[in-house]
Amino acid sequence: MRNLLLAALLFTAVILLCGQGAESAPRPARPLPAVEHVVILIVDGLRPDVLLLSETPAMHGMIRDGAYTMWARTTDMAVTLPSCTSLLTAVKPAKHRVSWNTSQPASGQLYPAVPTVLGMATEAGYVTALVAGKSKFAALAKPGTVTHVFVPDTAKCSDEQVAAEAVKIIESAKPALICIHFPGPDAVGHEKGWGSPEQLAQLVKTDVQIALVLAALDRAEIRDSTVVLLTADHGGTGKGHGADDMRSRHIPWVVAGPGVKPGYDLTQDAKLQVNTEDTGATVCWLLGLPRPLYFDGKPVTAAFVQ
Template sequence: MPVKHVLLCSLDGVRPDAIQATATPNIDRLVAEGACTWQARTVMPSSTLTCHTSMLRGVDTPRHGITTNTFHPLVRPVPSLLEVAHRNGLATGFCYNWEPLRDVADPDSLNLAFLYKHPNYQLNKEGSYMRSEPEQMRFLCSLLDSLDLNLLFLYLGGTDAVGHAYGWMSPEYLESITHADRCLGQVLDKIATRWDPAETCTLVLSDHGGHEKTHGTDMPEDMTIPWILHGANVRRGHQITGPVRIYDTCVTLAHILGLPASDQWEGRVIEEALLP
């Protein structure tokens, strides 16, 4: 049976081994109660806009052609998960704090969209993310009191900003992941009061990893990402052994929501994560 609600949460630049190296009680619960892999793969180049385009459009980089963090219209358009959901009558939301991500969502594909940035963003990007993300979550939670969304995309960029400032796997980076986990927990607590757990799925993943103070290469540290699925019709406490690519996200969530898959999508449904 299709579910009614999906939360898709992207934590920018979060390596799987970093989650395992720091305190993340909310993510840990999703892992224990759901299906996950610590060996999912992103796309090349492993940069934020490239990876999110693949995540939400279900295709590899050569198909969509976005190879930098500057968006350009696709020569051969590919429908996004958000567009397909909206076209089929579902209410969609897009909450983010890195402005270039706005182009990942097609025009007229969202019921809710908001960008939240701290006033001092240009002066201290990583510090601004840390201060503003809890505020962003509180605002989102207040909106969820009055909006009944079927598909909510949530993006937190602070982890990536801290990685660039202090280095991936630095103490500051690991603390930023604990911070992101707390922010995720705010939203999980809210949707638990608004959405029926028997009709809800959550998918938490990252767009890419990182090494030293950068990313974008084909190094395992950059290419390996967590992929954690939790909720209705999901296997419980299961470690996914088969391959998972970031562009499988779009196809899997469309399947979970009972949406028709585009014949242009290249990903596949991760059946191993789902109950038969």
């Protein structure tokens, strides 16, 4: 009888220990413990001056409440996939080697030569997500490296669909890191021109979708522990964008949330140049992930109160 009781106790203890292990996967120590979640918003083709001229309360609210620069720079290629890969790997295209900007066939999908911060965070035990409006983003979601992935089967989908998928994931999984890409403003830029009234009108629509994502953070009760980073893959001019054109290379870089200096213009530090690779490095810093020596990006710690 005593043996049976002991066995039962031992069994219960093992179950409890296993349960504990599953619930509290080891997480790295973070420099700002209040920051438990990071949301990256990439608005495709968002040129800083077009953003400032647009009637976009959600994005303007982030500028008002957060730290920002309208003089950040994307890669010298200034096209979506190589630039977003730099944003998410913290290295320049020469190191990640994603020089293509097209969808790959599923059977022959190619991936960056270095891990994404999504992959690094997943490996560290975090729940991660990628929701993108263009199919070519499959290159940034190597199987096993991101917990939740939405990438359209067709070339692209709407900002509305992107927001709906992101909202579902935020409410059900409360990811520690989610990257959300809105394709709308780039599509209108190619059709009607950068800075056109039509693109300004599209930004209003995209902003409504961003507001829905922010509201989901409220419903999931993680808004107070989430840093939101708003940026772009490139700007544009005429009906296009590309290399060696500053109107294509300048991007906004806005960060808001716990620990962020409110209403702080990062250009107050004349020596600080924010580049798109710094987004990945900043995410690693916030989530307590290692920053390998090969990184080109550095964390933008000047945006945070320390």
